[in-house]
Amino acid sequence: MADVILEVRDLHVKVGDNEIIRGIDLTIERGTVHALMGPNGSGKSTLSLVLMGHPKYAVTQGDVIFQGRSILELPPNERSLAGMFLAFQYPSSVPGVSVANFMRNTLMARHKGDAPLTPAKFKALLDNAAAKLKIETKVLGRYVNDGFSGGEKKRLEMLQMLVLQPTLAILDETDSGLDIDALRIIAQGIEAQRSPEHSILLITHYQRILNYVKPDKVHVLVKGRIVKEGGPELAQELERTGYDPIIKELAAV
Amino acid sequence: MALEEKQLVDKDYKYGFRDQTDSYSFKSRKGIDHDIVEQISQMKNEPQWMREFRHRSLDIFLSKPMPAWAKNEVLEAIDFDDIYYYMRASDREGKTWEDVPEDIKRTFDRLGIPEAERKFLGGVTAQYDSEVVYHSIRKDLEAKGVLFSDMDAGLREHEDIVRKYFATVIPPADNKFSALNSAVWSGGSFIWVPPGVSVDIPLQAYFRINSENMGQFERTLIIAEPGSFVHYIEGCTAPTYSSNSLHSAVVELIAMEGAHIRYTTIQNWYKTVYNLVTKRAMAYKNAHVEWVDGNIGSKLTMKYPSVYLMGEGARGEVLSIAYASEGQHQDAGAKMIHAAPNTTSIITSKSVSKNGGRTSYRGLIKVYEGCDGVKSNVRCDALLMDPQSRSDTYPTMEVDAKDVRIEHEATVSKVGEEQLFYVMSRGLTEVEATTMIVNGFFEPFVKELPMEYAVELNRLIALEMEGSVG
Numbered sequence: 024m025a026d027v028i029l030e031v032r033d034l035h036v037k038v039g040d041n042e043i044i045r046g047i048d049l050t051i052e053r054g055t056v057h058a059l060m061g062p063n064g065s066g067k068s069t070l071s072l073v074l075m076g077h078p079k080y081a082v083t084q085g086d087v088i089f090q091g092r093s094i095l096e097l098p099p100n101e102r103s104l105a106g107m108f109l110a111f112q113y114p115s116s117v118p119g120v121s122v123a124n125f126m127r128n129t130l131m132a133r134h135k136g137d138a139p140l141t142p143a144k145f146k147a148l149l150d151n152a153a154a155k156l157k158i159e160t161k162v163l164g165r166y167v168n169d170g171f172s173g174g175e176k177k178r179l180e181m182l183q184m185l186v187l188q189p190t191l192a193i194l195d196e197t198d199s200g201l202d203i204d205a206l207r208i209i210a211q212g213i214e215a216q217r218s219p220e221h222s223i224l225l226i227t228h229y230q231r232i233l234n235y236v237k238p239d240k241v242h243v244l245v246k247g248r249i250v251k252e253g254g255p256e257l258a259q260e261l262e263r264t265g266y267d268p269i270i271k272e273l274a275a276v
Numbered sequence: 277m278a279l280e281e282k283q284l285v286d287k288d289y290k291y292g293f294r295d296q297t298d299s300y301s302f303k304s305r306k307g308i309d310h311d312i313v314e315q316i317s318q319m320k321n322e323p324q325w326m327r328e329f330r331h332r333s334l335d336i337f338l339s340k341p342m343p344a345w346a347k348n349e350v351l352e353a354i355d356f357d358d359i360y361y362y363m364r365a366s367d368r369e370g371k372t373w374e375d376v377p378e379d380i381k382r383t384f385d386r387l388g389i390p391e392a393e394r395k396f397l398g399g400v401t402a403q404y405d406s407e408v409v410y411h412s413i414r415k416d417l418e419a420k421g422v423l424f425s426d427m428d429a430g431l432r433e434h435e436d437i438v439r440k441y442f443a444t445v446i447p448p449a450d451n452k453f454s455a456l457n458s459a460v461w462s463g464g465s466f467i468w469v470p471p472g473v474s475v476d477i478p479l480q481a482y483f484r485i486n487s488e489n490m491g492q493f494e495r496t497l498i499i500a501e502p503g504s505f506v507h508y509i510e511g512c513t514a515p516t517y518s519s520n521s522l523h524s525a526v527v528e529l530i531a532m533e534g535a536h537i538r539y540t541t542i543q544n545w546y547k548t549v550y551n552l553v554t555k556r557a558m559a560y561k562n563a564h565v566e567w568v569d570g571n572i573g574s575k576l577t578m579k580y581p582s583v584y585l586m587g588e589g590a591r592g593e594v595l596s597i598a599y600a601s602e603g604q605h606q607d608a609g610a611k612m613i614h615a616a617p618n619t620t621s622i623i624t625s626k627s628v629s630k631n632g633g634r635t636s637y638r639g640l641i642k643v644y645e646g647c648d649g650v651k652s653n654v655r656c657d658a659l660l661m662d663p664q665s666r667s668d669t670y671p672t673m674e675v676d677a678k679d680v681r682i683e684h685e686a687t688v689s690k691v692g693e694e695q696l697f698y699v700m701s702r703g704l705t706e707v708e709a710t711t712m713i714v715n716g717f718f719e720p721f722v723k724e725l726p727m728e729y730a731v732e733l734n735r736l737i738a739l740e741m742e743g744s745v746g
Contacts, residue, residue: 075701078693103703115698119716125702128712132703166716183702 026053028090028191028222029074035084036066036073036247043069045247046085051191054219058233058258059226061244062266067226068112070244071195075109076102090190104133106190110180110197116168122179123149123163126186133187152185155215157208174205181212192216193224198232210235230262245270307357310334313459316362320428320462323435333448333458340452343578346607346638346670350576354550359522361460361493417475422506423468424479427495430466437468441499445528445556445584454554457493457526464494464525467508469535471501478507478540478726496527500535500563507538509726522550523574529557529565533587536564542729544573544736547604551577561587561616568724569596571606572736580638582611585619592621597721600633600665601740609638609670614677618649625656626721628714629665630740638670641682648679656686659717661710711741 029051036044043066051057061067073080074087076099086093094102117125126149130140140148149163156178168176177197184192197209213236217223225238233241233255241258243251245266250273251257261269305312313334317327342351417424423434431438448458469475500506523545531537537557545551551574557565567581583592598606612621627635637656658667669686691713699709715722715734722730 075697077697098706099697099700100703100705100709103701109701111698111701115692115695117695117699117713117716119719120712125712128704128708129702132705132708187702 027051028053029224030088031074031085032088033085034070034073034082034087036069037081037083038069038079042083043080043247044073047244047247047249049242049249051222051224053190053222055239056213056217056223056225056236058238058241059224059244060228060230060241060258060261062270063228065244066247067228067244068195071109071112071193071224071226074102074193075099075107100132103187103189108184108187108189108192110177110184110192110194112195112197112199114168114176114180116166116171118166118169120167121164122167122182125167126183129183129187148186152182155185156181156212158182173200174202177201177205177209178212181209184216185212188216188221190220191222191224193226195226196228197225198227198229206232207235230258233258243269245273306360308334308337308359308361308456308460312361316460316462319362322431325439326431329443329448330459330461333455334460336448337452337455337459340449340455343451343453345451345580346578346636348576348578348605348607350605351550351552351578354522362462416477417479420473420475421470422473422475423466425466427464427466427497428462430497434466434468437499438466438497441497441528441530443528445530445558446526446554451554453524453552454526457495457524457554461493461495461526464496464527465498465508465510466496467498467506469498469500469504469506471532472503473501474505475507478509480509492523494525496525497530498528498537498539499530500532500537502532503534504532505536507540509540509542509729511542511544521548523552524550525553525555527553527555529555531557531559531563531565531590533561534563535560536566538566538568539581540568540570540725540729542570542572542725542733543577545577547573547575549574551579553577553579555579555581557581557583557592559583559585559587559590559592559619562589563587564591564593566593566595567610568721569594569608570721570733571596571598571608572733572740573604574606575603576605576607578607580609580611580640582613582640583621584613584615585621586615588616588618590616590619592619594623594625595721595724596625597718598625598627598635599737599740600627600629600635602631602633605634605636607636607638609636609640611640612642612652614641614643614647614650614652614680617647617677619647620650621652623652623654623656624720625654626659626718627657627667628659628661628717629667630661631743632662632664632666634666634668636668636670637686640672640674642673643675643677643680643682645676647677650677650680650682652680652682654682654684657717658686658688659714660688660690661714707738707741711738714741 027050031047031049034044034047035042059067069080073082076097082095087095089105089107127145130145134140153163158178168179171179180197198206201209210232213223225236237255241253241255242249250269310331313330317330443458446454448455467479498508529537529539543551559565565583569581571577581594585592592612594610596608598608600606606627609625610623612623623639625637629635635658639654641652643650654671656669660667667688671684673682675682691710695713696709699712700706704712715737722733725733
């Protein structure tokens with residue numbers, strides 16, 4: 024039996040009176056890459072934010088078990104320290120805080136009580152991750168996401184993932200809005216993260232990124248429910264047909 | 277020099293040089309009148325002109341209404357009869373460490389302030405032993421011909437210079453509080469920098485700490501002769517406890533042609549203190565004056581550092597931050613008076629309000645007729661930490677010239693849920709995340725500070741965000 028990292032059980036989520044997630048079950052094993060696909064407004068981003076603990080969303084039913092324990096009561100920082108990471112679709116800026124300083128703080132949060140990370144070790148870690156993503160050193164001195172282009176923001180999310188080495192990385196449309204070169208670099212970042220120890224939940228609208236990152240499993244989310252699951256071939260099928268046949272099929276039921 | 281002499285004397289003679297007039301029985305009492313002013317002047321053994329200046333100033337103070345520039349109900353509540361206007365070091369030393377409030381002591385602990393400094397900052401001792409540092413710096417300055425002393429010593433030792441410039445930038449009649457300061461001033465710093473001399477280390481009031489340093493009514497006068505440079509730092513980030521409820525300083529800067537003065541203040545008065553300060557600079561041809569002004573403490577601060585741009589090519593800058601928490605009002609800003617063509621001014625103001633604290637930006641840009649080619653840029657950013665807090669902007673522009681370029685931009689933002697969530701999602705607690713966001717907001721100010729001040733200020737903000745600072 025594979026080692027289960029994340030188990031989402033019958034999850035229901037409301038924003039105001041609106042139920043956005045309407046009963047999701049999802050299991051992710053250690054060392055696997057899952058793609059979660061779906062049309063706009065299907066609840067993909069909501070699911071990623073709920074998993075990370077965004078205060079705006081109210082879980083009305085179900086549970087989320089991460090590495091053996093329910094995390095619904097944990098604030099986002101504790102979920103992060105437990106090994107969860109979210110690459111944001113729309114990352115916030117933190118003016119006045121350099122990328123290097125930001126990363127140092129996030130690492131320090133993980134080394135409380137331990138021997139602190141030496142400056143040399145930290146620099147090596149950061150430079151190494153930056154090189155994999157072709158991020159220039161001077162970017163590390165810029166303020167976090169402040170004045171960054173869309174592509175730069177996505178790369179910075181990947182940088183954080185590679186430095187923090189989360190057990191589960193949730194990538195919320197990290198591939199959207201990128202040109203082909205940028206997409207390739209992001210894909211390389213994801214492949215660099217992929218390992219028997221690390222799981223990835225890749226949330227995407229398009230099949231495009233899956234040409235570079237081959238998922239172990241594909242789930243299709245429509246109107247707050249997972250309506251179809253399969254292997255990589257499911258993504259290719261969707262690329263050909265679009266989401267319409269699935270939506271029609273559902274309507275017919 | 278007088279200061280060294282004073283320090284030597286202080287070692288075995290507790291009351292210092294001033295006790296040459298000890299036979300005169302001075303007794304501090306509350307309230308202000310001509311007797312008190314007379315006694316202060318006599319105690320200090322001052323020349324006749326200063327004595328008369330004080331009396332004249334007192335008359336102005338007594339007859340002047342509160343400043344109309346910024347009406348403030350907190351200000352109206354000051355009871356001038358309930359204040360000590362002059363206390364000698366010996367009067368102050370009666371206090372013990374036990375008298376210093378617990379919250380202040382806790383903050384000292386967490387900021388890692390050394391023992392000797394704590395007692396000074398807590399107002400327990402009048403003297404802070406920094407002789408070693410102090411002497412080497414003194415020697416260096418003396419070699420360059422720089423004069424740096426407390427204002428009382430400056431008046432005694434260099435009466436000609438003081439008399440020439442004293443109260444020429446801020447006359448007693450300027451406002452009620454400058455009149456009050458002129459009547460009862462004591463302490464502060466006197467600096468004169470010879471032509472062409474660049475003082476490469478910041479001069480800090482810290483280096484010549486005595487009881488007057490943190491006095492209620494200090495008076496500072498800095499004269500930078502043509503082509504010279506000096507950076508003066510006043511105050512410190514640690515909370516400064518004072519049993520005095522009113523602090524009203526006057527600071528006058530004079531930057532001659534091509535001179536450059538930078539004046540850095542970090543004010544963290546205890547949260548019962550009224551901090552009403554008049555700061556003004558004269559910048560002559562191609563001179564450059566910078567006010568770097570940080571306001572963290574006090575109950576009410578009203579302070580608008582000004583630069584009078586008197587000669588072509590002169591440049592004035594104010595970079596200020598204000599932090600107001602519960603029960604605090606930081607009413608701060610800047611005034612730039614363009615009295616010559618092709619002068620430039622830049623005002624950058626950043627404020628953070630938390631727990632119902634209130635910050636105001638109050639500014640004036642004035643351009644006189646015929647002063648073409650003036651450029652001015654004003655930027656005010658306010659950050660609100662919660663809905664109970666408040667921030668206002670009161671900009672005034674009086675422009676009587678035609679060819680000018682004036683830009684004003686003001687933003688008010690809230691620490692957003694999204695931003696907080698983003699930072700927390702990387703493993704930082706809510707307090708850590710908030711601290712990071714606020715420190716980032718203040719970064720343009722902090723990076724202008726010498727390292728040790730920058731580190732302390734960042735740490736102080738962290739304590740404020742935890743809500744554990746008194």
